[in-house]
Amino acid sequence: MPSIIKTKLAIAGALLLLLFSSIATAATVTITNVRLPSGTPFDLTITTPGAGSIFANGHNVTRPYAGQILLDTVEYGTLATWCVDDLHTIYLGGHYSYTTGILQTDSSGSTQANSNPLSGQQIHDVMALATYGNQLLASLPSGLNHDIASGQVQAAIWAVIYGATVTATGADISGVSALTFSQGIANLIALAPSLSPGNAIALFNLGPDGAMLSQVLVGNFVPEPSTLLLMGIVLGGALLRKRSPV
Numbered sequence: 150m151p152s153i154i155k156t157k158l159a160i161a162g163a164l165l166l167l168l169f170s171s172i173a174t175a176a177t178v179t180i181t182n183v184r185l186p187s188g189t190p191f192d193l194t195i196t197t198p199g200a201g202s203i204f205a206n207g208h209n210v211t212r213p214y215a216g217q218i219l220l221d222t223v224e225y226g227t228l229a230t231w232c233v234d235d236l237h238t239i240y241l242g243g244h245y246s247y248t249t250g251i252l253q254t255d256s257s258g259s260t261q262a263n264s265n266p267l268s269g270q271q272i273h274d275v276m277a278l279a280t281y282g283n284q285l286l287a288s289l290p291s292g293l294n295h296d297i298a299s300g301q302v303q304a305a306i307w308a309v310i311y312g313a314t315v316t317a318t319g320a321d322i323s324g325v326s327a328l329t330f331s332q333g334i335a336n337l338i339a340l341a342p343s344l345s346p347g348n349a350i351a352l353f354n355l356g357p358d359g360a361m362l363s364q365v366l367v368g369n370f371v372p373e374p375s376t377l378l379l380m381g382i383v384l385g386g387a388l389l390r391k392r393s394p395v
Contacts, residue, residue, distance in 0.1 A: 220352075
């Protein structure tokens with residue numbers, strides 16, 4: 150392939166990366182409904198070590214409110230997301246306006262600026278678990294196994310975000326014990342570094358002053374139709390140039 154064609158294709162590729170980058174940091178997501186179709190069948194306790202830690206005395210999450218959160222949106226249809234901020238609230242059935250961005254903190258403060266920064270490994274593992282969780286749940290039929298997987302992925306994400314231990318309590322359910330459920334959480338945390346983060350992106354609901362108004366979420370982002378059209382134009386132009394005589 151002539152070097153000039155390679156250059157043109159490289160430029161086209163750079164433009165596509167630029168498009169994805171701008172979408173990832175600036176898109177508006179208008180949420181018309183918040184759903185939690187499958188949540189953990191156990192009660193959870195999130196505990197961080199050390200005095201003064203975020204959840205030093207334990208933070209309880211009652212069943213079923215830990216699992217994949219589905220957002221019905223105006224721009225992108227239904228988005229499958231996960232909570233990366235258990236210190237703020239998002240209400241089932243609620244209407245919100247979110248903006249896409251990059252996950253950088255644990256959202257422990259009133260704003261991102263006064264929250265604790267996350268390490269590169271934490272960010273990777275959270276995004277990877279979100280991508281893996283969405284893929285896993287898409288492959289499972291509704292029922293107990295779906296609920297268990299949903300709760301375990303969410304718990305693992307919280308554990309990574311807060312450097313926490315997440316334990317399950319409650320009676321056995323169809324032969325599945327809280328201990329088995331907790332071991333599944335640990336297995337996911339250990340698996341996360343080897344997983345791909347895919348196209349997971351963060352969603353922020355912030356006030357004009359930067360204050361966090363509801364939970365920060367992460368999910369797999371899909372470009373809007375107009376962006377896909379623009380991508381087609383860019384690629385089409387590159388292919389036409391490739392066929393033209395040099």
